[in-house]
Amino acid sequence: MSEVTKSDGFEPRITAFVCKWCTYAGADLAGTSRMTYAPNVRALMLPCTGRIDVSFVIRAFLQGADGVIVSGCHPGDCHYTAGNYRARRRWILFRDLLDTLGFDLRRFELAWISAAEGAKWVKTIQAFTDRLRELGPYTAMHNLADDRAPGIAPQAGTDVLLDLAQAKPDVASVDPQLVADIAEALDGGKLKAVVGWMKAPTLNRPRPAWFATAAAAKEMVSPNGTGNLVRLLKKRQLRALLPLGLVARACEAGALNVLAQEANIDPAAITVFTVDRNGRYLGAQNLPADLPTDRPVGFSDETLKALDQLMAKSPEERWTFWTSQSAKCLRCYACRASCPLCTCDQCIMDKNQPQWFPTAADGPGNFAWQMIRAFHLAGRCVGCGACHNACPAGIPLILLNAAMARSALKNFDHRAGVDPKAVPLQSDFRTDDKEDFIL
Ligand code: SF4
Ligand code: SF4
Known part of the structure; x- marks a missing residue:
């Protein structure tokens, strides 16, 4: 990946994932109305924002996008009734995951644009393109996938954040x-x-x-x-x-x-x-009766404190931390095997028709795996620490899990595993879920 700067006349590559019923029609309207806007965007049409998986966004960035925009019908206007409400809930969690990783959130835009809003599409794309021109190429992400980049060195396991084993392996007699x-x-x-x-x-x-x-x-x-x-x-x-x-x-x-x-x-x-x-x-009871209600189930004080320490760092420091941790991953999937909630018959990381992510232990595949694992456990992980303890590379997986559990608690008042009759977090929505980050 060549180092291109603004002064080189850099033109960003933008991938847009759009709903066919609203935004795609709105973009079409802009075209037939002969409105002009930056030609940097490649739009991919999907049936609904509810169908736009976070894997698409991760893949777009790993394949060289400088920015990604997701857009669909306004709340209440979904052709399938609630696809956009469900999508909104996922984007709330996903943005918090990106923030934890130190990802530059200015490069990920979300918008509600209806079939009648050709002008809004034009304005949104133009503003996003201008912002990305200012920011320059997203080399931090592209370097993960670039063989010619300097490479990301695995970080030695000396950081306080790494010393988080949650249980002692001693044998003690039982009650x-x-x-x-x-x-x-x-x-x-x-x-x-x-x-x-x-x-x-x-x-x-x-x-x-x-x-x-x-x-x-x-x-x-x-x-x-x-x-x-x-x-x-x-x-x-x-x-x-x-x-x-x-x-x-x-x-x-x-x-x-x-x-x-x-x-x-x-x-x-x-x-x-x-x-x-x-x-x-x-x-013989389902859960201890005196579980504290102000924190996610399972996570230790040490883990939550270490997460606070991590989040106090700058996004750039968090990015360096996570990419260097991810570089250590062996793709042994001990984390997956040890997790009681990794229950898919076939993990997306193992799929090869089509192959979503590289299966080798390399930069893009490793980082994608860390993101996908944490996201698929969001709202489900109960903080047992089994994945973290199983990881032979010493990657502090529990911190990503804790960040997602905190996001679930903060945004949806949801604590995983408390109520066996509750609707799973990512299958549910509220019409008043927050959307202050959506244009
Ligand atoms: S901490 Fe969460 S992700 Fe890890 S094994 Fe336990 S339930 Fe699974
Ligand atoms: S256990 Fe650790 S090294 Fe193995 S796949 Fe999971 S994160 Fe990577």
């Missing part, structure tokens, strides 16, 4: 009342098995296990492992053992609630034996 309750449920035939933790034969740390008899349950140890047991419910072998019990911390119980919201499990088939952060047994 006898928990074992007694489990034994009673197994002996009485109420449950076929209970998933919990036992001491690994060769290591001084707990490992996941399932217990089918009261005698076996005596081997149970305190669940202060670094993983999330709910991920095991992805396994067919375990699902064959329903009704099942599960020893769960608040974040694991929360993950069960999210799976129930998304109709991925039948909550009636699972009994939760809740323990607190320190392994203290709280009884």
Whole structure:
């Protein structure tokens, strides 16, 4: 990517994703009315703003766009009733993700432009083009994808932000009342098995296990492992053992609630034996009764404090931090495998017909993966830290998750995993969701 400056007569490349019913027709009207505007934009027509996935935007930037604009029907005018309301909710979360990463938000524009507003289309594109001419090429993003760029060095793991392991891998004995309750449920035939933790034969740390008899349950140890047991419910072998019990911390119980919201499990088939952060047994209940309501479920004080520290840095510093962290990614997908809420049959990162993102561990593919993972977990992640603890490269994944959880709380008063009957955040909308960032 050559270094082009304003003085070189730089002309930005703009990608527009537009709804066919409103904005595309509005742009067409501008053309048939012979209005003139900067020719820098390439418009891609989609049936609805609700169909415009954040992957399209990420891909456009990685393929060289200097700016991206998304535009569709005004609220209340959607051809499909609510596609634009749902899109708006996603853009709120996505913009917060971009901000956390230190992305230059001046390069991502959103607008409501109707079929009758050819003049608004012209004005919007002209103003956006002028702004991008001022800003110059988006080299920060393009460098990720450019073999000839200096390259982004992985950052050493010495930063305070990296020291965020959320659980201690020591083995501790379990509350006898928990074992007694489990034994009673197994002996009485109420449950076929209970998933919990036992001491690994060769290591001084707990490992996941399932217990089918009261005698076996005596081997149970305190669940202060670094993983999330709910991920095991992805396994067919375990699902064959329903009704099942599960020893769960608040974040694991929360993950069960999210799976129930998304109709991925039948909550009636699972009994939760809740323990607190320190392994203290709280009884057979869905979530601890005294969960604080002013913060996302699961995230530790240290994580939220580290997020504050990160957000106090400048966008440029955040960008440098995240790109250098992302450069360390091995694309091993241990984060995905360890997450109870990564439930897609086929991850978009594995798709090759068409291939959305590079599968090799390289700049653009890695960065896309970090963004997609965090965004797909937005409003769903329960802060268990399993992905973060599993990452062999030491990338502080929990910070991106926490940023998304904070965004969900701040913008929608939503805390993932609290209510098993709630509508999933990204499937829902309110007509008064904020839109002060949309033209
Ligand atoms: S994204 Fe990470 S922290 Fe969030 S639920 Fe999944 S494994 Fe836990
Ligand atoms: S676990 Fe870490 S290194 Fe592996 S794919 Fe996830 S972020 Fe990359």
